[in-house]
Amino acid sequence: MTEPLKxxxxxxxxxxxxxxxxxxxxxxxxxxxGIPAITVWRNVLEGVGAEQAGAWLRxxxxxxxxxxxxxxxxxxxxxxxxxxxxxxxxxxxxAAAIGxxxxxxxxxxxxxLPLDESRRQITDGIAAVLPHAEQAGVRLAIEPLHPMxxxxxxxxxxxxxxxxxxxQLASKSVGVAVDIFHLWWDPExxxxxxxxxxxxxxxxxxxxxxxxxxRDLLNDRGLMGDGCIDIPSIRGWVEANGFxxxxxxxxxxxxxxxxxxxxYIEKIKAAYLKNS
Amino acid sequence: MTEPLKxxxxxxxxxxxxxxxxxxxxxxxxxxxGIPAITVWRNVLEGVGAEQAGAWLRxxxxxxxxxxxxxxxxxxxxxxxxxxxxxxxxxxxxAAAIGxxxxxxxxxxxxxLPLDESRRQITDGIAAVLPHAEQAGVRLAIEPLHPMxxxxxxxxxxxxxxxxxxxQLASKSVGVAVDIFHLWWDPExxxxxxxxxxxxxxxxxxxxxxxxxxRDLLNDRGLMGDGCIDIPSIRGWVEANGFxxxxxxxxxxxxxxxxxxxxYIEKIKAAYLKNS
Numbered sequence: 001m002t003e004p005l006k007x008x009x010x011x012x013x014x015x016x017x018x019x020x021x022x023x024x025x026x027x028x029x030x031x032x033x034g035i036p037a038i039t040v041w042r043n044v045l046e047g048v049g050a051e052q053a054g055a056w057l058r059x060x061x062x063x064x065x066x067x068x069x070x071x072x073x074x075x076x077x078x079x080x081x082x083x084x085x086x087x088x089x090x091x092x093x094x095a096a097a098i099g100x101x102x103x104x105x106x107x108x109x110x111x112x113l114p115l116d117e118s119r120r121q122i123t124d125g126i127a128a129v130l131p132h133a134e135q136a137g138v139r140l141a142i143e144p145l146h147p148m149x150x151x152x153x154x155x156x157x158x159x160x161x162x163x164x165x166x167x168q169l170a171s172k173s174v175g176v177a178v179d180i181f182h183l184w185w186d187p188e189x190x191x192x193x194x195x196x197x198x199x200x201x202x203x204x205x206x207x208x209x210x211x212x213x214x215r216d217l218l219n220d221r222g223l224m225g226d227g228c229i230d231i232p233s234i235r236g237w238v239e240a241n242g243f244x245x246x247x248x249x250x251x252x253x254x255x256x257x258x259x260x261x262x263x264y265i266e267k268i269k270a271a272y273l274k275n276s
Numbered sequence: 277m278t279e280p281l282k283x284x285x286x287x288x289x290x291x292x293x294x295x296x297x298x299x300x301x302x303x304x305x306x307x308x309x310g311i312p313a314i315t316v317w318r319n320v321l322e323g324v325g326a327e328q329a330g331a332w333l334r335x336x337x338x339x340x341x342x343x344x345x346x347x348x349x350x351x352x353x354x355x356x357x358x359x360x361x362x363x364x365x366x367x368x369x370x371a372a373a374i375g376x377x378x379x380x381x382x383x384x385x386x387x388x389l390p391l392d393e394s395r396r397q398i399t400d401g402i403a404a405v406l407p408h409a410e411q412a413g414v415r416l417a418i419e420p421l422h423p424m425x426x427x428x429x430x431x432x433x434x435x436x437x438x439x440x441x442x443x444q445l446a447s448k449s450v451g452v453a454v455d456i457f458h459l460w461w462d463p464e465x466x467x468x469x470x471x472x473x474x475x476x477x478x479x480x481x482x483x484x485x486x487x488x489x490x491r492d493l494l495n496d497r498g499l500m501g502d503g504c505i506d507i508p509s510i511r512g513w514v515e516a517n518g519f520x521x522x523x524x525x526x527x528x529x530x531x532x533x534x535x536x537x538x539x540y541i542e543k544i545k546a547a548y549l550k551n552s
Binding site for chain 2 (some may be wrong): 112114115146147148150151152157158159161184185186187210211212213214217227229230
């Protein structure tokens with residue numbers, strides 16, 4: 001039986017969850033709402049810059065959990081792959097500037113490129129970024145994505161594939177971000193979470209819910225309790241394996257983005273305490 | 277290297293692919309187009325009846341490949357599970373009446389019911405239907421569904437899970453329908469196709485394509501060549517393992533259903549020869 005969540009001390013919200021808000025507005029709203037931690041998406045750094053963002057974040061007292069997102073390594077040309085590696089190095093620099101201990105990687109896929117070839121290019125890409133990341137003290141978290149994104153977002157679609165990659169790369173700076181939206185169906189999830197923890201690679205835990213019906217492949221995620229995922233059980237699996245990090249609420253939802261975001265943040269807090 | 281398809285001799289079309297057409301219209305149109313085989317969905321039997329449908333089909337000369345679909349075994353009540361078993365027995369009778377050697381099973385799932393519990397209920401449900409199926413000489417083909425349908429359509433989402441179930445049920449009348457839309461991303465697909473063939477359980481092969489972007493979770497499948505699936509490679513895997521059955525075109529597409537269906541059937545034939 002998973003221990004219920006009694007307070008907000010391990011709650012983190014992704015800036016993309018409250019997409020209508022700018023970084024400045026996210027910081028103010030989260031602090032005001034008593035949310036202790038934030039994951040910053042790169043789009044909210046545009047026009048602000050990582051240095052300024054870092055100053056705001058340090059001054060706010062918010063704990064910065066991750067920078068989202070790097071990745072997208074596979075490409076059909078050498079130049080495309082090189083550009084991706086350069087962009088990931090910049091993501092590492094931005095993470096360092098805002099105080100994020102890791103960059104979450106949406107690893108990438110190219111329609112028509114065989115998935116095993118994409119995975120080879122992903123492994124090579126991460127290996128190429130690693131020295132820069134290690135030097136900066138920033139870790140890289142491979143996020144397996146749901147198989148419905150295997151065409152153009154990620155060729156890493158199961159926990160086993162992410163763990164295999166972590167083993168292959170053999171660096172303490174490479175781990176996994178477990179997102180229950182992507183992995184709740186994975187028949188090996190519990191066993192592979194244990195394997196990931198044994199590898200000391202369980203870097204992050206993302207929560208939301210799977211709606212029935214899911215009306216859009218991208219932007220119809222539910223808040224915890226809106227759908228069918230047994231969130232407490234999966235949280236129990238990561239905690240049983242020693243995970244004590246934040247529970248990061250990452251919800252892409254056209255419906256929720258249409259709400260008053262202050263009211264939505266209160267809804268997030270209630271759903272977090274009741275259904276996670 | 278997979279042998280190119282030189283003619284239509286192994287082409288089968290699902291009635292659902294040409295959803296605007298009645299069974300009578302499908303039969304006439306497929307015969308007219310030189311398509312040798314048909315898979316019949318149960319909706320087109322409504323108002324016709326399996327006996328009449330069987331008479332039409334025998335008279336047409338079309339080969340009947342499958343009846344779609346049985347399954348949906350899991351339920352939250354004993355009564356619900358019993359009704360599902362009864363309905364699957366009726367599907368077996370309908371398959372026998374139309375001359376279909378097997379019923380394709382979309383195994384079912386219930387939002388909130390743990391997936392392993394759903395799989396237990398599926399295995400029990402198939403076991404309960406089996407004596408009737410064996411007596412009727414109709415086989416049951418488990419179709420693994422894409423993980424994006426794990427909430428309410430099927431708790432069987434990989435080839436490995438289907439093969440595990442086949443082994444557990446240990447009957448020559450239980451096998452697998454491989455649908456590339458559902459399984460193209462499966463990292464174990466090639467190996468598990470070989471395992472399935474070794475079990476003598478490779479009953480059916482369904483083709484279509486995965487569009488980028490896929491605009492709807494249900495009804496935006498592509499015709500062969502519209503998307504990113506390497507169809508010849510997967511067809512090569514089933515053929516290398518001895519499969520000589522039909523290549524069944526199963527496309528749910530609001531877009532294609534909006535076309536003149538005669539013109540669409542010609543498009544299917546061209547896509548079949550060029551891109552499968």
